[in-house]
Amino acid sequence: QVQLAESGGGLVQAGGSLTLSCAASGVPLSDYAVAWFRQAPGKQREFVAALGWRGARISYADAVKERFTIFRDNAMHTVYLQMMRLKPDDTAVYYCARRSYDISLSAGDYGDWGQGTQVTVTS
Numbered sequence: 001q002v003q004l005a006e007s008g009g010g011l012v013q014a015g016g017s018l019t020l021s022c023a024a025s026g027v028p029l030s031d032y033a034v035a036w037f038r039q040a041p042g043k044q045r046e047f048v049a050a051l052g053w054r055g056a057r058i059s060y061a062d063a064v065k066e067r068f069t070i071f072r073d074n075a076m077h078t079v080y081l082q083m084m085r086l087k088p089d090d091t092a093v094y095y096c097a098r099r100s101y102d103i104s105l106s107a108g109d110y111g112d113w114g115q116g117t118q119v120t121v122t123s
Helices: none
Strands: 002-009 010-013 019-024 033-039 046-051 057-059 066-073 078-083 092-099 115-123
Touching: 002 092, 019 033, 019 092, 019 115, 033 066, 046 066, 046 078, 057 066, 078 092
Parallel strands: 010 115
Antiparallel strands: 002 019, 019 078, 033 046, 033 092, 046 057, 066 078, 092 115
């Protein structure tokens, strides 16, 4: 069974940067689509970014384009989310998720999830 574990969250001031990591055990992440979602208190889980099978496709939510970058380190079985110019609206628990096919913007299409990592951006 694939297990995903996020890390790298924390407290940062607006304008700062963080890089989140999603580490997988069991199978190489290069063989799957991996996405980042986030959920703020009282809000639904929303799509942030996704990286397709073997890096074939990349997609970003409009709210994070030009600020966030998703990339993969195949050798380490890890997918990263580099977040720059952070805003208070980026405050949320960030989750990584995996699916066997092409990327999807819908959380319901992903079967494997990590436990999440908190990102808090202060103004």
